């Protein structure tokens with residue numbers, strides 16, 4: 001049996017990349033009744049038919065899985081946001097960060113794009129805020145080329161997903177990295193995006209220098225309701241040192257007295273904007289839970 005990576009899934013066809021090239025595969029029947037879904041990014045074993053097409057026989061264990069779009073085995077997420085136009089929306093950026101942490105993506109990098117639109121004070125503020133948490137921040141501009149080489153280096157030989165608000169410049173960045181990708185840009189209207197022609201087709205696009213990237217549509221809202229409320233704080237890396245030692249076991253770090261997280265916020269060790277994002281998501285999760293139970 002041969003082995004390869006699913007780079008695209010369209011209707012019932014799976015395009016599997018192996019060392020020799022791209023093989024068009026179908027699924028062995030038993031996958032269908034197992035309700036075991038093969039998604040883009042999966043490593044699979046397949047057998048070859050006479051016409052050189054393939055049949056997927058086995059699904060190898062996944063390292064992680066991102067939902068919407070469904071992509072497996074991601075090495076890193078590049079959370080992209082604009083320094084201006086649209087103005088950065090910290091809650092939205094923080095939601096993307098939580099989504100990536102929850103999905104167990106090994107590396108999370110921020111990309112501050114449209115640096116050409118702000119002065120150095122504007123970019124320093126954004127850099128400091130996220131750098132303090134411990135995330136790497138790459139500052140880019142597709143208009144003057146700043147940071148494109150650094151980004152290309154970060155992507156080399158890895159599977160990277162670009163996520164972030166609509167209009168941040170994700171597709172533009174990918175085109176700047178590799179003009180052969182020729183992705184569509186500038187469509188900010190979300191109405192168009194939800195139209196019937198817009199399949200949320202997640203595709204691994206090979207990069208010229210090695211590696212794959214996934215461009216995602218800039219959804220402005222997504223649900224984090226599957227997160228366990230008591231686990232949420234752990235998805236904020238800078239909260240972790242404060243998570244053991246609150247007075248109450250099962251402290252949600254919201255209303256309880258003698259809470260080390262709240263104390264860290266008061267002392268400036270945790271940024272207020274991050275704590276606000278935490279409370280906001282916590283409330284959303286709690287409401288959903290009530291609806292379902």
Ligand SMILES: Nc1nc2c(ncn2[C@@H]2O[C@H](COP(=O)(O)OP(=O)(O)OP(=O)(O)O)[C@@H](O)[C@H]2O)c(=O)[nH]1
Nearest residue numbers: 114141142143166167168169170171172185186218
């Ligand atoms: N000034 C400036 N404009 C940029 C930059 N990068 C992209 N843009 C512009 O921002 C707009 C949106 O860019 P896209 O690449 O389509 O943004 P996106 O993140 O892919 O958006 P969605 O696909 O809707 O999620 C386009 O008009 C781009 O020309 C940049 O570095 N500086």
Ligand SMILES: [Mg+2]
Nearest residue numbers: 170171184185
């Ligand atoms: Mg785009």
Ligand SMILES: [Zn+2]
Nearest residue numbers: 246251253259
């Ligand atoms: Zn607490």
